[in-house]
Amino acid sequence: MDDLVAITPVNFFQISFDCYQVPEGFPKFNANNSKKYELPDLSDLCAEPSFASLAMGWNGEGVEFFVQVNQPARRSFFPDVSRGDSLELFIDTRDVKSAGFNTRFCHHFFFMPEAIEGHYAGEITRFRTEDIHPLCDAKDLKLKATLKRDGYNLQIFIPTQCLYGYDPEQFDRLGFSYRINRPDGPAQHFSVVTDDYQVDQQPSLWSSAKLVKENRLIR
Numbered sequence: 001m002d003d004l005v006a007i008t009p010v011n012f013f014q015i016s017f018d019c020y021q022v023p024e025g026f027p028k029f030n031a032n033n034s035k036k037y038e039l040p041d042l043s044d045l046c047a048e049p050s051f052a053s054l055a056m057g058w059n060g061e062g063v064e065f066f067v068q069v070n071q072p073a074r075r076s077f078f079p080d081v082s083r084g085d086s087l088e089l090f091i092d093t094r095d096v097k098s099a100g101f102n103t104r105f106c107h108h109f110f111f112m113p114e115a116i117e118g119h120y121a122g123e124i125t126r127f128r129t130e131d132i133h134p135l136c137d138a139k140d141l142k143l144k145a146t147l148k149r150d151g152y153n154l155q156i157f158i159p160t161q162c163l164y165g166y167d168p169e170q171f172d173r174l175g176f177s178y179r180i181n182r183p184d185g186p187a188q189h190f191s192v193v194t195d196d197y198q199v200d201q202q203p204s205l206w207s208s209a210k211l212v213k214e215n216r217l218i219r
Contacts, residue, residue, distance in 0.1 A: 015042070015191040015207035019174070020216050022057035022064055026142050026157040029055055029066035036216045037066070042190055052180045052188050058168060058211050062159040065089070067180070069113075070151045075183050078116040079124075084183040087111045087154060092175030092203045093165035100204055104131040105165040106175070108200050113145045113152045120145075123162065126200065136162035168211050177206040 020037060022028045029037065034055035041050050055066040067087055077084040087110065094105040102108075108125040122138040142157040160166050177199060180188040191207040192199040199205075 017207065017209060018212045019056050019058055019176075019209040020212050020214050022059050023215065024059045024061050026064060027066075027144060027155045029057065029064055029155060031066075031068065031153065034066040034068075039190060049186065050188060051182070051185075054178060054180075054190070056176075056209065058174075060160075060168065062157055062163060062166070063091070063174075065154070065156040065158075067154040067156070068151065069153070069180065069182075071182055071185075072150060073113040073147055073152045076112040076114050076116050077183075078112070078119045081110045081112065081124075082179070082181050082187070084181065085113055085152075086181045087156075088179040088181070088200075089156075089158075090175075090177040090179075090199060090203070090206055091158070091163065092206060093163050093167070094171055095173040095175040095206075095208050097175075097204045097208075100202070102127050102131065102201060102203060104133055106203050107136075107163060109141065109158065109162075111141075111143050111154055111156055113147060113154065121156075133164060172211045174209040174211065175203050175206040176209045 017039060037055035037057050038053050039056060051071045052069040057064050073085045075084045076086055089109045091107045092105055096103055107123060109123050111121045121141040121143045123135040140159055140162050144155040146153040177191045179199060192202060192205045
């Protein structure tokens with residue numbers, strides 16, 4: 001008898017959501033205004049506990065995120081960032097669903113609440129030979145981490161020079177997924193679960209973020 005492969009409910013859906021425009025200039029998100037930009041909680045579909053929320057917005061300069069983790073930061077690792085407290089973001093600037101591998105428009109970023117050997121953020125995308133291009137300079141990624149007794153917040157901005165092919169005037173969608181890791185428990189995913197697929201190598205399964213030109217922030 002062939003081995004059975006467990007498939008979580010999220011695998012039966014094509015996830016899409018509206019991603020709203022934010023004013024230029026980092027940071028624009030904070031704990032008070034980010035609720036209007038939060039992505040849906042898919043923890044039930046992913047069969048996982050929910051311990052974090054993620055807000056996402058875009059503008060002509062790049063893409064901004066605000067992450068609130070409701071678990072205290074314990075330990076981060078580098079280069080194997082998935083072993084400890086970290087956030088991984090997966091972005092396809094052209095939202096190509098026909099490819100079963102990373103194209104030159106795909107990106108895999110990581111961010112950590114504390115620096116490990118001088119590393120706190122970076123790009124670790126793996127390409128096929130014909131699609132390879134230089135990864136972004138980690139110094140261009142913006143990160144503000146706030147550690148608290150019961151959790152931590154990450155304010156993140158990924159500028160256009162780090163997003164190959166990013167052109168919201170011509171392409172109004174992004175492929176997107178994330179994985180929030182912790183050292184003492186299961187990760188929290190969005191649209192692709194690691195136990196089912198290699199999330200960093202399956203852009204066709206990432207969600208679709210429609211870039212909406214509507215500013216919701218309280219000024």
